Amino acid sequence: MNNVKRSEITEVIYDDVMLMTETVEMDRGERVEMMVDIYDSADTVRHHDLRTNERHQPLQHTGSVSVKNRKHRAVEVCLCLVCVLLLTAVMMLCVYFTTERNQLLNHINNLTEERQKILTKYEQILIHNNNLTEERKQIKNKIDKLQRVLCEQDQRADNFKWIYYNFSFYYISSEKKIWGDSRQDCRQRGADLVIIYSKEEQEFLQKVAGNDVFWIGLSKTEKVWKWIDGTTITKGYWRYQYGSSYSDYCALMTSSGWVDKACYFSIKWICKRTILKPLIT
Structure with missing residues (x-):
């Protein structure tokens, strides 16, 4: 141009x-x-x-x-995008660390609660243990007292003895009486004819009986066998099937189990004085 x-x-x-x-x-x-x-x-x-x-x-x-x-x-524009990305990353990191912090705090709170529960249980166990220790002391005191009483009785008479087993004392007589008089003698000694609560106790008394026989606190009235405390037997340790035409019968302890016999026979007997009543098995 x-x-x-x-x-x-x-x-x-x-x-x-x-x-x-x-x-x-x-x-x-x-x-x-x-x-x-x-x-x-x-x-x-x-x-x-x-x-x-x-x-x-x-x-x-x-x-x-x-x-x-x-x-x-x-x-x-590139700088703005980079700034936006950095801001987004910072926000995401803040959210992530806040969530992690909250979870960690919750976990710490849970651990604290569990620790408190464990401490509470531990204190309860200590209290229970202290109570058991106190009960043990009381039982020991009772046993010591009974032993002193028995020793005093042994010093006054030589024709009887006491045997200890499972929180109970058993008097094994050396003389013979009818069932009713045997029970009266046990009461005078602060005891009563023996009531058997478990198989272990039965086996213990069978060993004590040996080759002899002893009255126990079991009798039959109106064809029903009951212990001296009025309870009906639920489980017996009979040597053979009992049965008789006599109306009143009483039970004897032998080395092989129980036998029934008329209550008017004169036989040795076993008394029992219990410190703690065991569970019936």
Whole structure:
């Protein structure tokens, strides 16, 4: 486009020169005036070219600035995205560590509660153990007292003895009496005819009986066998099936089990004084 304009300007100058040639006969003043016009035209052309160059140069500068602005905007967008990602990561870490902290606190609270429960149970066990120790002392005192009583009785008479087994004392007589008198003798000694509560106790008394027989606290009235405390037997240790035509019968302890016999026979007997009543088995 600049070349076109320059051609036009050149043509204008050429026409002016031709005009100068045709007007040679003009006076000097007129020629000078024409030369001034030519110089003015040349200056006009130069100023036109300068304005044209100045008009195009800002366009080139504007394009470069636009590219730089786009680069700057891209960098700003990337930085914003990085900041958003970092902020999101920080928030997620905060949530994660807060959750972990809460779970840890809950676990610590649970452990504290369990520890408190264990301490409470331990204190209860200690209290129970102390109570057992106190009961043991009381039982020991009772045993010692009974032993002193029995020793005093042994010093007054030589025809009887006491045997200790499982929190009970058993008096084994050496004389013979009917069942009713035997029970009366036991009561005078602070005891009663023996009541058997377990198989282990039965086996113990069978060994004590040996080859002898002894009255025990079991009798039959109106065909029903009852202990001296009024309870009906639920389990017996009979040597053979009992049965008799006599209305009143009493039980004897032997080395092989119980036998029934008329209560008016004179036989040895076993008394029992219990410190703690054992469970019936």
